[in-house]
Amino acid sequence: MPSSVIHTYVYxxxxxxxxxxxxxxxxxxxxxxxxxxxxxxxxxxSKGRFLNYVIKKKFSCCKIK
Structure with missing residues (x-):
């Protein structure tokens, strides 16, 4: 399902x-x-919701671009 927040992702x-x-x-x-x-x-x-409520709260990040 398309996301209004996420364009692409790779793990x-x-x-x-x-x-x-x-x-x-x-x-x-x-x-x-x-x-x-x-x-x-x-x-x-809902990847955007999962991103906001699980990933962003528990994992550090760095801006690449």
Missing amino acids: FPQTEILRITYQSGAVYDYLELPEDVFERFRTVQ
């Missing part, structure tokens, strides 16, 4: 980084994100 299991490209064009890496959390994110209907 790097070897480094536990979730890279999210927002609709605005901003790119953030969410660090030390376990694969099971990514799998939950991948399957939820």
Whole structure:
């Protein structure tokens, strides 16, 4: 399902980084994100809500672009 917030995302299991490209064009890496959390994110209907209420509250991030 398309997201009004997230344009694309990719997960790097070897480094536990979730890279999210927002609709605005901003790119953030969410660090030390376990694969099971990514799998939950991948399957939820509202990725934006999951991002705000689970990922942003528990995992640090860095702006890439």
